[in-house]
Amino acid sequence: MSKSLKKGRLSPQLKECLEFYQELGAEFIFQRGHSDENQMDDEEIRFLSLEEEIRSCQRCDLARTRTHAVPGEGNRKAELLFVGEAPGRDEDLQGRPFVGRAGALLTKIIKAMNFSREEVYITNVVKCRPPHNRTPTRKEIMSCYPYLLEQIELIKPKVIVALGGVAAKFFIPEAPGIMKIRGKWHEFQGIAVMPTFHPSYLIRNERDRERKRMVWEDMQKVMERLGRK
Ligand code: SF4
Numbered sequence: 180m181s182k183s184l185k186k187g188r189l190s191p192q193l194k195e196c197l198e199f200y201q202e203l204g205a206e207f208i209f210q211r212g213h214s215d216e217n218q219m220d221d222e223e224i225r226f227l228s229l230e231e232e233i234r235s236c237q238r239c240d241l242a243r244t245r246t247h248a249v250p251g252e253g254n255r256k257a258e259l260l261f262v263g264e265a266p267g268r269d270e271d272l273q274g275r276p277f278v279g280r281a282g283a284l285l286t287k288i289i290k291a292m293n294f295s296r297e298e299v300y301i302t303n304v305v306k307c308r309p310p311h312n313r314t315p316t317r318k319e320i321m322s323c324y325p326y327l328l329e330q331i332e333l334i335k336p337k338v339i340v341a342l343g344g345v346a347a348k349f350f351i352p353e354a355p356g357i358m359k360i361r362g363k364w365h366e367f368q369g370i371a372v373m374p375t376f377h378p379s380y381l382i383r384n385e386r387d388r389e390r391k392r393m394v395w396e397d398m399q400k401v402m403e404r405l406g407r408k
Contacts, residue, residue: 251302343377
């Protein structure tokens with residue numbers, strides 16, 4: 180077994196799976212695209228292990244009603260992290276974040292920012308769908324937030340975009356409301372946070388062009404900060 184596999188915090192199933200791939204000679208799994216490192220590093224192993232833990236998590240009651248837990252997806256070394264509220268119906272069915280109508284809109288926004296979906300990482304504060312898409316309770320958020328904290332620690336993004344009131348409140352607990360704090364830079368554990376409206380809110384208020392303009396204004400600040408403008 181490789182040194183990196185020994186060191187990582189792995190469940191027996193994941194360890195077995197990775198060892199199996201190694202035995203098959205599936206080098207692609209362990210390559211990072213840099214010539215100086217041909218093995219999956221500890222952080223990538225931690226990330227896989229964390230995703231696996233989320234998928235089988237039973238920490239709160241949402242485990243009983245979900246179809247799939249949704250850890251998130253994208254580039255695990257992304258400089259830009261999008262964080263929404265919780266999975267909706269489509270996300271719950273597919274086990275992927277932002278894949279419904281709101282997801283299509285978020286993808287458009289990401290492209291307009293000169294990024295691809297694969298370049299950024301997308302996740303939610305709460306990883307399982309609350310029944311009927313209700314707002315997650317404080318208890319559910321408290322049960323789930325350690326996962327998001329660990330994701331942030333591993334990804335180390337330069338900028339976090341908080342989509343909607345729940346995400347904004349998570350990063351800026353003293354926030355008076357999304358309307359007052361959107362478009363202004365905040366900080367969470369040394370990382371720049373830009374709160375803006377959730378894509379679902381834009382869809383629900385489709386005729387309100389002003390809200391869309393505000394989101395675009397906020398995203399331009401993000402692009403500027405990341406040198407994409
Ligand atoms: S919402 Fe979070 S804490 Fe609750 S079961 Fe899902 S992954 Fe676990």
